[in-house]
Amino acid sequence: MLVLRGTIIALLSALASAEHRHAKKLTSEQIGTIGDATFDYVIVGGGTAGLTIAARLASVASVAVVEAGGYYEIDYGNASVVPLYSLTKIDVIDPSENFPHRPEIDWELTTVPQVNANKRVIHYAQGKTLGGSSALNTMSYVRSSAAAYQRWVGMVGDDSYKFDNLLPHFRKSVHLTPPNLEKRNAANATPQYDTSVYGNGGPLEVSWNNWVDPTITWLATAMQAIGMSINPKGWSAGDLNGGSWVPSTIDTALATRESAETSFLEYALANTSLQVYPHSTVTKILLNGTSARGVKVETNGTVYELSARKEVIISAGTFHSPQLLMISGIGPKATLDELGIPLVADLPGVGQNLRDPISIGTSHIVNTISGQSIVSNQVTEPKALRQYKEEAAGPYSSAAGWIAYERLTSELRSTLPQSTQEKLAALPVDSPELSFIAGASVLPNGTSQGAMSATICNTFSVGSVSIRSAKISDPPIIDLGWFSDPADADILVAGIKRLRQVWATEPAQNITLGAEVRPGADVGTDAEMLDYIRANAQQIWHPSSTCSMGKKGDRNAVVDSEARVFGVEKLRVMDFSIVPFSIPGHPQATVYMLAEKIADAIKRG
Template sequence: MLTARSCAALVWSLTLTLVDGGNPKRLPSIIGGGTAGLTIASRLAPHASVAVIEAGGFYEVDNGNKSIVPFYAFTQPFLGVSTYVKNPLMDWDLLTVPQSGANDRIIHYAQAKTLGGCSAHSTLAYLRGTKGSQDRWTEVSCTLSPPNWQKRKTPNATFEYDMSAFETGKKSGPVHVSWANYVDPSAPWLARALQTTGVPMSSLGLNSGTHSGFGAWSTTMIDPQSATRSSATEYLHDAIQDTSIMVYHRTQALKINFDPATKTATSVRVSTLGLEYTLAAAKEIILSAGVFHTPQLLIVSGIGPASTLQRHSIPAVAALPGVGQSLQDQISISVSSGLNTPSASTLINDPAAFPAVLDEYLASRSGPLSSAGGYLSFEKLPAPFRTSLSNATLSALAALPQDFPELEYIVAAFPSSDPSKIPTIGAVSATLLHPFSRGTVTLASGSMADAPVIDLGWLTHPTDQDLLVASVKRLRQFWNATALQPVKTGDGEIAPGANITADNDILAWEGDPMAVVDAQGRVLGGVQKLRVVDASVLPFALPAHPTATLYALAEKIADDILRGLR
């Protein structure tokens, strides 16, 4: 099992009987109510009674404006152990083992515990992978709205885009995708630095399958009319209107039960606030518990490496060595410096300015609170920066698809601790889109009550180390761009810092025998009536943020299931 940046909630759904022309047909039970889980549940609900059972609750209630208002997406608990604020109603509070490739740091890995999963817990970016990585995946899960230039009111952040990428004129999907109604004042300066240093702005945007070597203002999962988060719960809202779908929240899956003679998944043991009971599956079970809890639940239920099952005295259903292996997590590093321009965070955190910001949001659904979007760029590392790469690294990168970018650049701006000296801290980060390092997910015990043991394997492969060091040098070139000099301020680079120059110092700062599922998500090893549909089954980390891909994956598997029933 492997992953890109991702999170998902833990959800179960119960399948009832579909009667078609007098002939009863049975639909599968669904485990997983995050991005993929709710998508599948809503697509199957018109054909049967579906019950969704979720370990968390409704983010609109549990987290209120912190999850609904776009700007606050940046205030949720993400990576790091000393800075994030625990929120047990929304986050699983998962910690990794010390990362040998990251100076033995322990990493908090945000995993949403709420209906909507990743789509309810992310920073709202929506973009697809390249054609080379997704040329067979469906595009029917969202409705695109064009940018509102009047509300964005930023003439130095205009752009072109390709509406045909969303197949307008066909029936649209439930999730709203738009360009935010506000642009952070610092972002155009940082974007200009990238554009004048070899990464021009695309005329198509980032959803047409071509973005290597280009940048664009990102589409976001925001309803442009209300300026609120649009998540996978949009699927649930639609299903509630037209079907008999039911939601059981605050309920956690404990174990999948099997018929030992046939390896057939028959039921799920669950717990609602400590009360345990079993849900029977009518035809099959679909597991969509996310990149960490999916392999954990498989192993707890008897599907996984034989040595792990034996160590925890778990009766084996299928000894699949690949479960919990080959975890692939994209790695980011940033270079930051001072800016004399304001930022959205500066305005929102200023008690004198915030009333006007709030009034603007409530009156016209625009302004700093309405936006979580920014500027993104992708490229293969340019030739001058490849001279320091080893031959092994160059060979590994050459094996990637031709249109597959190696790096993603994200611009951001934050208030500084001393605004009188440095009004804003600007940051440009580089993300390794296809890390070669691999991690694992395994068990601390045979119980789902204990968190899984997570080892991201960050920077354990020399290719990732090579590329990360080179990316920092590329980021510093952006910061030295002539276009950025009018707004730079302070005493120089804030992080990593001008004294961090040596490669080792930068690193310190910062048909497969392992297959588990087939192309329809069905678990191998002779296991019957069990599928996995979430980010844990992606064959490699895609050159994009994962949410759009997960919608497509779920739509594809739902279509496979329904076609098989008709």
């Protein structure tokens, strides 16, 4: 049984069922034997992308996956399994310097001081576990817009990235379960979606929460009152406009998190001879000249080599994939020369072009109940626990709820500096510029709080990832570059103004008690809002583009449109680092699709 330290859920029969279905133990035949070995494909990283591409390739070839962590259900317990806990108990997402240390599931990365964000040092949680960050996220399954994928086509020169051409790869990974309207029990929260864009044969369970938060229904109604109307196609048909109830990667039969581990890894272990090397670290890519031949691995102090007959595939994430390339001699010549690392391929784009969308929040005290207020109340919690244990329903079964996307209104656009207006005008005309998420929480005194955040959809600021030594054990140097382009802050100012318009609507006023809590009455002018944003903006854990896909010869391009590293044979990078710009939506849907797409390309030869 999986038990979280201090959790209010002791021994959930629902989790017992989940553990029985997904036995959290690799058999001796599935664990890679420590020592030199040879496979067709060696995959570095058992996260969202790594496990997906591993499962697909293992159906036709011998495959090894090397993962630094183990099973998150064992190492982190209920916090990573129960949907509500993705919002309340995953403490490692604390962005402050005083974050809780959980080295068993988090890489514990921190940034350099962000000079344009009050010199804050940001802790950037990244999943060090089977499933990667799909074990820590809020499970939202939101594809990007057709306009964004069309922009991708232009940047990489490949029509296969058009949304219609990507749909088969999106469909392939998904098994859609329609929303359970009886369990949701909310007539004003019936999801609308286009069934034709989903699939029913993939390992990944996608559905909607089995419970709807009352506070969020009011805030969703308030957003609709100012024009963010319901999108009838939902968030998987390529149109990010208006609002919609969010589909999630939740196993609705059990009301537990669905990750790359519970989906693709379990599928591969049951149907292929995939070999997994858990609690193991790749310290270097091994090369013969400019051709990858394998990787050097360290497991509990033992160092050995895994050789690849066909390819090495790096799926170590936006921060570690460029680090591993650089310490292996692939990256900016000046950086490698400085550290005495022999140059294999001069790729100046490795570690560059980092894009990190940021968000700012607003909140009010409200008179409505929420999932968090229910489970924190000794009177109402027992019923919620019974619902979860017996019905896979109630507040514990619910994670993300409502998201809206829109382009700035002409009124707000006119308040922006001309330079920012010009940057926005250069984007596709149907590309959203801000997303708005409705949420609810409970304060320590039991008071309910409604919250709404605004997030930029197209990051203009650029950061970087570099290395401090040739050792993988030395953390990468991460500069998120927050507000290096002032347009991002300008857009978030407009976001606060838009959220205040939402709070001023009749539906929102019906539930608010008293004045605004955040930012508060003393934050009124644009200058005051800018100061507030620089001090309080946070990441949404969607970093990208440090191994950008592009055309050969492009300065930022690291991989081609099939994820092959320029200048190095038998080597690919396959994770969110290869997306060439910050795309609207949430990463995991696109990452699953990309892994399916690249796996198909590899199998075609």
